[in-house]
Amino acid sequence: MLLVLLVLFLLTGALAWNCHRLLFSLPPGPRGSLISGIKSKLPKSEPWKTYAAWGAHYGGPILSFRIYNRLTFVLNHHTAVHELLERRAAIYSGRPVSWMFQVICGRANAVFNISGLHPRHKKYRRLLQSGLSAQAVKDYSDILEDEADILVRGLGEAPAQFEQHIRRNATAVIMKVAFGYTVSDGDDPFISIADQSSKISGWAMTPGRWLVDYFPILRFVPAWFPFAHFKRQGAEWRQILNSISDVPHNWVKAQMATGMNIPSFTSQLLRPGMSEEEENIVKWCAGALYAGAADTTVSAIISFIMLMALHPSVQERAQCEIDSILGRVPRLSDVYRLPYLLAVLKEVMRYAPVANLALPHQVTQADSYAEFRIPAGSSVIPNVWAILHDPELYPEPFTFNPERFVTVVDGDGNVRDDGSGAGERQRPSARPGQPDPNTYVWGFGRRRCPGIQFAEPALLLSMACILHAFVIAPHRSLEIR
DSSP states (O other): OHHHHHHHHHHHHHHHHHHHHTGGGSOOOOOOBTTTBTGGGOOSSOHHHHHHHHHHHHOSSEEEEEETTEEEEEEOSHHHHIIIIIITGGGSOBOOOOIIIIIISSOTTSTTTSOTTSHHHHHHHHHHHHHTSHHHHHHTHHHHHHHHHHHHHHHHHOGGGHHHHHHHHHHHHHHHHHHOOOOOSSOOHHHHHHHHHHHHHHHHTOTTSOGGGTOGGGGGSOTTSTTOHHHHHHHHHHHHHHHHHHHHHHHHHHHHHHTOOOOOHHHHHOOTTOOHHHHHHHHHHHHHHHHHHHHHHHHHHHHHHHHHHHOHHHHHHHHHHHHHHTOSOOOGGGGGGOHHHHHHHHHHHHHSOSOSBOOOEEOSSOEEETTEEEOTTOEEEEBHHHHHTOTTTSSSTTSOOGGGGOOEEOTTSOEEOOSSSSOOOSSTTSOTTOOOTHHHHTOOGGGOOTTHHHHHHHHHHHHHHHHHHEEEETTTEEEEO
């Protein structure tokens, strides 16, 4: 073991010296120590704000730094994101290997972790795009509407527990869609499992936390070794995460065997005689629905409720729109008839994005940008929060103002737009040309989330039903209208 540590030390020194020698050609950024780079400077909370501050300090749309032997580039500006992750998507669709999470915890085949060059990537996207298409959303309308009604009923009975009701709703919708499983009204195990899975993923992928991510040879250290806590922890997490993936999948198979299954994403794809590889792909896709929808939906609806409490005029205007256009409980087919509510959702997603930092990309071959080198294998992180709070794109970015995105609906229910992406403004205060936050919120290039066609109408339905039923106010929580 001492020999291994000595080799690691020498390799680190050599790599650090090589990085130091070539720093002149990298984008600016904090440099840190020769051995560990900026590990000691990594922010413990809200890293997106620190990265934005570093970007402003060092100048330029792209920031670079090193953690041990891994170079990381942060894209703080929309021009860099568009040029690298969209126009050059062919070489920026990889994922940096997280040896702790992907290998030791066994999540290498997860939809969000797999490289864009992997043969499975296209298969995953094809299945997910089919399962979350606009037509599929219509097919799931009964599920979405029933669960929205349950959410409203729960909020009316126990408004102070709104976070629990929102979490239950998000889990119930996606479990029914992905597996045909009905979540109970009480403490259903899948509600806590979703939260546990998210926490484990966050802990396992924390930058700089696990030395094995930077020195993969450490993965061969025996679990019983005194300093191999990461191996024991990873084995424990692997068991939990495998259970999260396997239990609902096997439940669907058992239901199908008895003919008692409810049609779902999984049951529609499973068929007799399919190979183990094909079934494994279905399982990982269904797991991606579960993992991806739970966190984003909960985050967005909680932010929406908080912002409505802080902005009663916005809330009142959205409620007046619902009352005047619908005059009844909203249904899924109604949500795009409510242009101001859509503007509210877009501003919620801009003001409080569900992912302040997008998942890291990896550049698969050496590249350059703005006269700077980007070596092959480097991690590239889009700073979504910085882009959505850029005053060049969104004037007064720290002001919550849905009128940035207001559109006008004609008598036939069609949205009229002036071609700028913001629609016709109902008031002159709204600036033309502010880009749709969906451009940045749901990922980039080949890594763009295929679930937006499902997520947006589902979020609009929940928001409309909540506003139709309640007045949201600080200190008083939710009051029935």
